[in-house]
Amino acid sequence: MRVTRQVIFLTSLFAALALAPAAQAFNPQTAGLQIVLREHGLYRGAIDGVQGPKTRRAIRILQRRRGLAVDGLAGPRTRAALGPRGRPLFGTRVIRRRMTGYDVGVLQFLLARRGLRPGRLDARFGARTQQAVRRFQRSKGLLADGVVGRRTARLLCSLPACTWRAAPRRRPTRVHRISPGETLTAISRRYGVSVQAIARANRVDPSRFIIAGARLRIPGAAARMAMTQPFAVRAALDYWSGRYGVDARLVRAVAWFESGFNNALVSRVGARGVMQVTPATWDYVEVVLLGRRIPNTLSGNVQVGVAYLRQLLREFRGDVRLALAGYVQGPQSVRTRGLVLETENYVAGVLALSRRI
Numbered sequence: 001m002r003v004t005r006q007v008i009f010l011t012s013l014f015a016a017l018a019l020a021p022a023a024q025a026f027n028p029q030t031a032g033l034q035i036v037l038r039e040h041g042l043y044r045g046a047i048d049g050v051q052g053p054k055t056r057r058a059i060r061i062l063q064r065r066r067g068l069a070v071d072g073l074a075g076p077r078t079r080a081a082l083g084p085r086g087r088p089l090f091g092t093r094v095i096r097r098r099m100t101g102y103d104v105g106v107l108q109f110l111l112a113r114r115g116l117r118p119g120r121l122d123a124r125f126g127a128r129t130q131q132a133v134r135r136f137q138r139s140k141g142l143l144a145d146g147v148v149g150r151r152t153a154r155l156l157c158s159l160p161a162c163t164w165r166a167a168p169r170r171r172p173t174r175v176h177r178i179s180p181g182e183t184l185t186a187i188s189r190r191y192g193v194s195v196q197a198i199a200r201a202n203r204v205d206p207s208r209f210i211i212a213g214a215r216l217r218i219p220g221a222a223a224r225m226a227m228t229q230p231f232a233v234r235a236a237l238d239y240w241s242g243r244y245g246v247d248a249r250l251v252r253a254v255a256w257f258e259s260g261f262n263n264a265l266v267s268r269v270g271a272r273g274v275m276q277v278t279p280a281t282w283d284y285v286e287v288v289l290l291g292r293r294i295p296n297t298l299s300g301n302v303q304v305g306v307a308y309l310r311q312l313l314r315e316f317r318g319d320v321r322l323a324l325a326g327y328v329q330g331p332q333s334v335r336t337r338g339l340v341l342e343t344e345n346y347v348a349g350v351l352a353l354s355r356r357i
Helices: 002-023 028-039 053-065 076-080 102-113 127-139 150-156 184-191 195-202 232-244 248-259 279-290 298-315 320-329 331-337 341-354
Strands: 173-177 215-219
Touching: 028 053, 028 102, 053 076, 102 127, 102 150, 127 150, 184 195, 195 215, 232 248, 232 298, 248 298, 248 320, 248 341, 279 298, 298 320, 320 331, 320 341
Parallel strands: none
Antiparallel strands: 173 215
16 A cells, blocks of 8 residues: 555656646747736736746636636636637737737737837737738748738747647628529629539539529629639629629729729839729728728729728718718828819719719
């Protein structure tokens, strides 16, 4: 019996010694936890990515306050108790400006370790954090867009704890109800999706008649349309103007005036695509107006441009002239300076074209 007790004691001792280094191991995800705990007033230690006694003590305090099992481990329920900044883990989504969360704190910590000055470590992606991301991206030869995706994240941290595991985006699907007299060819043109793709998605024979009133799944039509067909630009303009309730003729006129329907056009100030959207406007539409990422495609460019135009129409209470001026000159400039001569000409041209296009 005495020998058995000694064996058990020695086994427990070896296990504790084996676990001790793991508990003290460096883990950038732990830094994100420390930042969020500090923001809740629970932690006053160093933001070092090491889950030491002070970090575990702060976790236990949180767990007691929230009625959770007090184990000193930051599992999913414990992180959920930290609110919006308690999730998600770094590497599970693309991070961009104006986001908050656990992963933003990890990002700030990784940038600070490289001396890139991301500002206060507070799990909020502000201007200084974005500037730090861009500095890092430029140093690695990446596109300096200030957005942290797979490549940027991997170069920031190659540890297993930082492994990219963001879920792939699902291809969106739209449901279309067949109208009397409609054909698969007409439907494919409307959405910019090939007849074969629609037929495969619905297991129908494209050579046979389709029944009015039936529903068809249109693969990929909700957020993007095929970019190879000559009707793709007009189809995208008509789709998103209808989706956002903006006069389709006005949208077409803006697109023609901005780019001549040329999605490859890039201006001197970095405005891109059919609707000539600047990176700052794209970020504003994604983060503030729509709250989600928009694919950088022809259809995505039109979506962002139309969503922004709709917002300007709302800001100027339906005044089309001022909304168009805001689109080209900027809404704040329109309010403070009025319409400059170049803007006056732009607005007049778009309005004249909208009556004919």
